[in-house]
Amino acid sequence: xxxxxxxxAAEEPRRASRRFRSIKGRxxxxxxxxxxxxxxxxxxxxxxxxxxxxxxxFTNARLISPNPPRFVGFDNxxxxxxxDPVFLQSVGNTAVFALVVxxxxxxxxxxxxxxxxxxxxxxxAFRVIFFxxxxxxxxxxxxxxxxxxxxxxLINSMIDALTFGAWQGVDWLNDxxxxxxxxxxxxxxQAVGFHMIIWLAGLQTIPExxxxxxxxxxxxxxxxxxxxxxxGLRPTMVFVLVTITIAALxxxxxxxxxxxxxxxxxxxxxxxxxxxxxxxxxxxGYAAAISLIFFVAVLAIALIQRRLTREKD
Amino acid sequence: MRTRTPILVSAxxxxxxxxxxxxxxxxxDTTTADGRTQLTMWTHSAGNPAELEVYEQIITDFNTSQxxxxxxxxxxxxxxxxxxxVAAAASGDLPxxxxxxxxxxxNWAWAGYLQPxxxxxxxxxxxxxxxxGVWDDxxxxxxxxxxALSIFARKSVLDANGIRIPTVxxxxxxxxxxxxxxxxxxxxxxxPIDIGAEDKGEWWPYAYSPFLQSFGGDLIDRSTMLSSDxxxxxxxxxxxxxxxxxxxxxxxxxxxxxxxxxxxxxDEVALSxxxxxxxxxALDEVGDDLLILPPPDLGNGPKIGGGSWQWAISSxxxxxxxxxxxxxxSFQDKYLTEFADKQVVIPATDAAAEASKYFGExxxxxxxxxxSQQYAVLRPETxxxxxxxxxxxxxxxxxxxxxDVQQTLDQAVSEIDANIESNDGYGFQ
Numbered sequence: 001x002x003x004x005x006x007x008x009a010a011e012e013p014r015r016a017s018r019r020f021r022s023i024k025g026r027x028x029x030x031x032x033x034x035x036x037x038x039x040x041x042x043x044x045x046x047x048x049x050x051x052x053x054x055x056x057x058f059t060n061a062r063l064i065s066p067n068p069p070r071f072v073g074f075d076n077x078x079x080x081x082x083x084d085p086v087f088l089q090s091v092g093n094t095a096v097f098a099l100v101v102x103x104x105x106x107x108x109x110x111x112x113x114x115x116x117x118x119x120x121x122x123x124x125a126f127r128v129i130f131f132x133x134x135x136x137x138x139x140x141x142x143x144x145x146x147x148x149x150x151x152x153x154l155i156n157s158m159i160d161a162l163t164f165g166a167w168q169g170v171d172w173l174n175d176x177x178x179x180x181x182x183x184x185x186x187x188x189x190q191a192v193g194f195h196m197i198i199w200l201a202g203l204q205t206i207p208e209x210x211x212x213x214x215x216x217x218x219x220x221x222x223x224x225x226x227x228x229x230x231x232g233l234r235p236t237m238v239f240v241l242v243t244i245t246i247a248a249l250x251x252x253x254x255x256x257x258x259x260x261x262x263x264x265x266x267x268x269x270x271x272x273x274x275x276x277x278x279x280x281x282x283x284x285g286y287a288a289a290i291s292l293i294f295f296v297a298v299l300a301i302a303l304i305q306r307r308l309t310r311e312k313d
Numbered sequence: 314m315r316t317r318t319p320i321l322v323s324a325x326x327x328x329x330x331x332x333x334x335x336x337x338x339x340x341x342d343t344t345t346a347d348g349r350t351q352l353t354m355w356t357h358s359a360g361n362p363a364e365l366e367v368y369e370q371i372i373t374d375f376n377t378s379q380x381x382x383x384x385x386x387x388x389x390x391x392x393x394x395x396x397x398x399v400a401a402a403a404s405g406d407l408p409x410x411x412x413x414x415x416x417x418x419x420n421w422a423w424a425g426y427l428q429p430x431x432x433x434x435x436x437x438x439x440x441x442x443x444x445x446g447v448w449d450d451x452x453x454x455x456x457x458x459x460x461a462l463s464i465f466a467r468k469s470v471l472d473a474n475g476i477r478i479p480t481v482x483x484x485x486x487x488x489x490x491x492x493x494x495x496x497x498x499x500x501x502x503x504x505p506i507d508i509g510a511e512d513k514g515e516w517w518p519y520a521y522s523p524f525l526q527s528f529g530g531d532l533i534d535r536s537t538m539l540s541s542d543x544x545x546x547x548x549x550x551x552x553x554x555x556x557x558x559x560x561x562x563x564x565x566x567x568x569x570x571x572x573x574x575x576x577x578x579x580d581e582v583a584l585s586x587x588x589x590x591x592x593x594x595a596l597d598e599v600g601d602d603l604l605i606l607p608p609p610d611l612g613n614g615p616k617i618g619g620g621s622w623q624w625a626i627s628s629x630x631x632x633x634x635x636x637x638x639x640x641x642x643s644f645q646d647k648y649l650t651e652f653a654d655k656q657v658v659i660p661a662t663d664a665a666a667e668a669s670k671y672f673g674e675x676x677x678x679x680x681x682x683x684x685s686q687q688y689a690v691l692r693p694e695t696x697x698x699x700x701x702x703x704x705x706x707x708x709x710x711x712x713x714x715x716x717d718v719q720q721t722l723d724q725a726v727s728e729i730d731a732n733i734e735s736n737d738g739y740g741f742q
Contacts, residue, residue, distance in 0.1 A: 060735055064399060064424035067737065083731075085724070150569045174568060174714060260513060261707070263714030279396070280703040281732065 050295070057289035063282035076289035087290065089265050090273040093180060097187075097269065098248040105188045105248075106240050109195030110233075114225075116196070117203045127200075131193040138190060142257035145186040149173045149258075173259055176266040183254050183267055191247065195240050202236030203229065238309045242302055249298050270294045349383040352635050353408035355398070357622065359388035363655040367648065375642045382635040384410070392514075402426045402627075409630035410639065413454060414515060415620030416692035416702065418446040422453045423696035423739060428628045429453055431637055436644050443619030443689045444661035449740070455640075456623030457649045458658035461685040462520060463617075464506075464606040465577055465585040465595055471604070474500050479606050481683055487556070490609035494565040497583045506584040507576045508560070510568035510713060517706040518692060520586065521557065523608070523616035526690050528553040532705060533729070538695045538741045541729045545705075546722035549612075554718035556611070561713050568713060589681045593657045596677055605680040607688070619689030621658065659685050696739040700732045 057076055061069035080087045116126050133141060148154040149172040156169030172182040206229060214224045252271040255261060261268035261276065268276075270290065278287025343351040354372070358364040365388060372384045387408070389397050395417065401407050407426060421427050429451040430437075437445055437455055446454035471478055474496050479485045485493060497505035509520060522532055530550030533541045544550065560566040570576050577585035578598045585591075586608065595603055608615045624643075626636045649665035652658060653672055659681055660666045671678040692698060708725040712718055733739060
């Protein structure tokens with residue numbers, strides 16, 4: 001998010017009176033008091049684990065083992081890129097997933113937002129309908145879609161009915177060619193409502209007068225969109241893009257519930273692979289190295305996005 | 314802000330330390346109001362009321378039978394159980410008594426989570442060999458039952474299609490089994506056999522590695538326990554892989570449908586490769602028409618997985634004598650019989666089997682006892698099993714989905730071997 005900090009008029013340095021300083025001091029402490037709950041939690045569950053992961057990734061630490069971990073230098077990182085074909089495939093799958101999901105979900109979310117951004121009866125009902133999947137647990141959604149994707153499931157029955165039996169459909173989740181696509185569809189369906197709401201909030205910040213002025217100038221609805229709506233949505237767009245990207249790169253639950261990385265590793269993702277290595281195969285050191293690679297990659301991508309979409313003065 | 318960060322960091326660390334310092338209850342050093350030592354006990358039986366009922370009965374009986382100890386139990390859902398144990402072990406919070414899936418025991422014993430069981434030999438000697446867990450020549454776990462797999466079929470269906478009913482003396486051969494499947498497919502069953510491929514996790518090695526062993530392969534070279542090379546990717550293993558893949562490509566089995574035995578009950582499949590735990594429901598639904606058949610002989614005799622859930626005492630238990638007293642008390646035949654009949658599993662002692670309504674001499678589920686005695690192969694007793702299990706599952710699923718058999722098995726072997734090597738052989742020389 002590009003939030004420009006409110007520019008506070010630089011206070012002129014005065015002769016610091018004691019009263020002033022004590023107020024300042026009290027405010028400082030009040031400030032620290034207020035960030036303490038969040039700060040402590042962040043340190044405990046974010047900063048400390050990140051530091052631990054960093055340290056662990058240079059060792060051969062095991063989840064459970066009577067032998068103490070040894071320092072192995074860059075072995076884990078070398079192994080990931082040279083001796084672990086599944087990791088490389090997971091990187092590829094994650095990249096494909098993100099490259100497809102980010103534009104599609106952002107675009108679809110915007111389309112829905114524009115559709116439901118009007119005053120008419122029953123519009124709230126539509127907003128609720130689009131938003132329901134977001135508040136449904138992703139685990140539940142994944143289980144439901146898993147049933148729908150079965151060979152004799154709802155989706156194939158529907159295709160069968162629509163094509164009058166001409167096409168039976170495929171076994172979506174068991175075919176290496178369709179499994180990732182199937183998961184992409186369900187993921188977009190589940191999360192698009194959230195970004196619709198974000199876009200909607202952005203749309204409602206655009207002053208009505210601008211549209212009135214555009215109409216006076218005889219702008220078509222499309223022209224209104226390109227000249228008024230889109231520029232007004234810029235900060236929202238940055239936020240939506242960055243959040244979808246980070247969420248897409250962290251794809252895990254759908255894989256864990258629906259395919260466990262299969263068929264033939266065609267849906268294995270970086271996070272799933274790290275969890276499988278770390279917990280199922282107890283190689284915490286190696287899993288930490290994978291997580292660290294993932295962390296650096298996500299950070300880099302997010303920074304690049306920020307840079308590309310920054311306000312050009 | 315910059316100058317204050319250390320305060321925040323240290324506050325966070327203090328909280329972290331405070332959080333880890335809590336909860337050491339129930340490891341044999343808490344006493345109740347009436348002066349008993351409390352022993353905690355964890356089971357994986359949440360969601361399995363039949364099993365829990367028996368445990369609650371045993372605990373109540375034990376607690377009232379003496380006044381030194383009080384056993385308090387907590388149940389976890391099976392899916393999250395192993396993770397809970399590992400997490401508790403990492404934070405030094407293990408209960409005194411815990412049940413565990415047989416094959417994972419060596420991994421935990423090696424990691425130092427468990428102490429030798431130390432039960433009197435007259436108890437452990439009376440148990441089925443597959444109900445006793447041995448690691449490093451010490452008994453670390455023992456169970457009240459074992460499970461067994463078999464092929465369920467309807468007599469009427471086999472007779473109608475002119476299929477020979479296999480026996481323990483003369484099971485189906487590989488060729489015969491292929492013919493049976495082909496016959497049943499042409500008789501109109503879309504997939505003639507349900508082998509449970511829609512399931513995941515430990516079911517995969519438990520159910521399908523016996524086929525591999527029947528072909529002559531194995532998960533690991535058991536003579537050294539140091540490598541899977543040759544066992545899991547040799548010619549026998551490749552033959553198993555081709556056969557297993559064929560089940561799916563020929564349309565004899567699939568991996569959709571529901572976990573459990575419902576397809577067989579509904580007569581959507583003619584054969585069902587499934588466990589003893591589904592047998593009573595099948596009996597109720599199919600009645601006298603139900604056949605409990607040995608799995609096919611794929612070259613080296615029929616094989617099924619052995620070893621089910623067992624009990625162990627954690628190494629952090631401060632009153633192992635109390636834990637042992639409870640276990641000794643719990644291994645009474647009447648309880649074993651009750652487990653067997655309520656949960657439908659094979660009782661671990663002959664005496665308990667005789668008294669069981671299902672597993673006695675004339676019991677409807679007697680064949681399972683024979684299968685268990687004759688065919689059961691334990692999953693390799695090595696700490697590497699945790700890795701072997703997941704690697705085999707992935708490889709078998711890839712093979713099912715059409716991956717190249719030799720390549721997939723080679724990859725699995727290199728993963729397992731790398732893991733064994735990086736753990737310095739798990740103590741095997």
